[in-house]
Amino acid sequence: MVRVLIAEDMHMLRKALVSLIELESDLEVVAELSSGTDIVPTAMAMRPDVAVLDIDLPGTDGITAAAGLHTSVPECRTLILTSLGRPGNLRRALAAHVSGFLPKDSDPDSLCAAIRQVAAGERVIDPQLALATLDSGPSPLTDREREVLQLASEGMEAGQIASRLHLSSGTVRNYLTSAVSKLNARNRVDAIRIAREAGWLHSV
Numbered sequence: 614m615v616r617v618l619i620a621e622d623m624h625m626l627r628k629a630l631v632s633l634i635e636l637e638s639d640l641e642v643v644a645e646l647s648s649g650t651d652i653v654p655t656a657m658a659m660r661p662d663v664a665v666l667d668i669d670l671p672g673t674d675g676i677t678a679a680a681g682l683h684t685s686v687p688e689c690r691t692l693i694l695t696s697l698g699r700p701g702n703l704r705r706a707l708a709a710h711v712s713g714f715l716p717k718d719s720d721p722d723s724l725c726a727a728i729r730q731v732a733a734g735e736r737v738i739d740p741q742l743a744l745a746t747l748d749s750g751p752s753p754l755t756d757r758e759r760e761v762l763q764l765a766s767e768g769m770e771a772g773q774i775a776s777r778l779h780l781s782s783g784t785v786r787n788y789l790t791s792a793v794s795k796l797n798a799r800n801r802v803d804a805i806r807i808a809r810e811a812g813w814l815h816s817v
Contacts, residue, residue, distance in 0.1 A: 618661040649673030680709035702812035
């Protein structure tokens, strides 16, 4: 029996996933969650074999939670469900040791088969998402530019970012200007949108 944890914030979809999985004689849902914040503590208590996580969860996004699971419950493998075809998300997922990455509109048989494959130690990546990632190229931003843009995306002003990163406000503005230029964006807000759609920034 494969023990499964489900995390999906949309109530109707979560219930549908649970019902679907429990139709299978060899799969058992041991926990269902609506918030990313609860994933690691629940997994530590319930010890599932596979965690099926929505990529965009309130509190903690699915990929960040997957990285936490890899550290805290290493025997639990993760399968990310995404409706966001952003190539950078797959790179982030692989870096977080995710075992599966599928679109939410996958057919039920494919999802159940993927859970079994992931539980068996295999990696399951949707081919279209993989091709999109290969086509998209790496992020043009440096780590510091991405960090500054991430904090700006969370609503921080240049002065607040400067205090957080122990930089001068002028240096922060230079990083933001550089990020806008590299992304061929119109302004800071446009740069944040472009970087988020490419999967180079975390959702907040």
